[in-house]
Amino acid sequence: MLFIAVVLGGATFYLTQTYLKNKEKELQNSYQPEKAETKRIIVAIGDIKKGDILKGPMVAPVDYPSQFVSEGAISPGDAASYFGQISNVPLKRGQIIYASNLGGDAVDRFSELLKDGGTAVTLEVDAKKSNSHMLIPGDFVDILVLAEKSKIDPLSTKDLSKGLSTDKNKMLVPLLSKIKVLSVDRNPLASEDEKYRIPIDKEGRIPTYSYVTVGVPINDATKLALAQDLGDIVFFLRNSEDMRKVKVKTLDGLFAVYSDKNDSQDSYEYYSAKSRLVLTPTSKSDDNKNYKAKDSVDSPKLMFENTYPRIIEPASTQAN
Template structure:
């Protein structure tokens, strides 16, 4: 009885595949061993548990210990031994989850706050009331849009989109995600990160009319594409939409019978 040639080919192919897999695994192991030998032993450093943005105040719960090859560790790396010196400081640059944390990326909470502002931008403090602080619900790291309302002779009040997707650096004296003390939960100003041109526009707008701050959903960065609206246009739309849903998508219910 002659052996089945197809079966032999299959067996040989499986054997060669297994051999290739073993060789590949050993090659990877040898490369890792060689790299470890070249770079030396790993060291234990403090790393963020998640991605963190500039302006965030680092707390002890944000950090974890991790073994990292020496050649990947910055000279001023934060370690489990010295991390207490840096807890409560502000990040001046973004950091990635699991990446070694450099001490130079952190600044004291009330020292050189300007370090958290991106190069080319400015910090602009805007006074707010209960309405424009969204009842005190705005927090550092949020993004807001700002509308300008001005009075016009013929059209009445006109609302114009002024600034979009603006980063909030601080609310009152609160910076980053540090919890607020019970007696400092209210605030009368917010500090925004703006370009110089935006700061110029906001300064003029603050004198020209009243401002309204709108809080964005945390991850929403899309433009709203607002064109502006006058009181006259709004009332005209309202009159054409009485008792029904008009083109604006808002139902106006006026009056009623008992």
């Protein structure tokens, strides 16, 4: 009887231990999540700045949990087709790279930025002419020339027959309207589709520069080349959405620079060189020339509204 009791006790102990171990294993398994499904994609192995050209050494393939990967993530197999494109946004180290993060292909040569029939013209500038070096590739500018009246004749065409007289001997004459800046010094746009590029030096600052390159139709290139010899080139920086024409029109001792597409009497913005008041006509009638002051500038500068920066300073402009 004693033997039977010992055998039964041993069996009971064994079965109890086995049950407890199996139960423990079940509990452990119940708390362990199922192995997550992954997707192989590419990520940035270092910080990528906006405007950088994507290259192979900048990315690495990783297995990422599918639940955290949105549609459009680039796979290692497709990565090569995206190399050479421009990053539209800054990317941090380890960040997934999506097709929407990238823009058009970077050009191999600067000449690929030019449109058919276009040519590049490089103009020497200083801080004043370049709006204190605030021009960057992708900006749009109006280009005018400040020259002696006796030298304006070679530029006199139907579009350039009138100019703003800044003093007894000089005139400010518009040359070209809404021209795109392609490069400042050796800092060009990376692609034709790139909206703008901010050149940054090693210290993280926008560097000063001495040259601005613009893209113009070939017929206008000769006009710019001639203008550089006749006087000083002046840039008016404008908003990319501004569609007004740049013209010069005089009326009762006032002058206007911009007009809308209608080119009507009241579509011009008038300015007084004497009082520095910004004026606009209050009547369409030429016989009733009434003007209303819009703003005042207490400095020997001219204010042109709807442009950036708001205060533009053509060289040698003096108060009368």
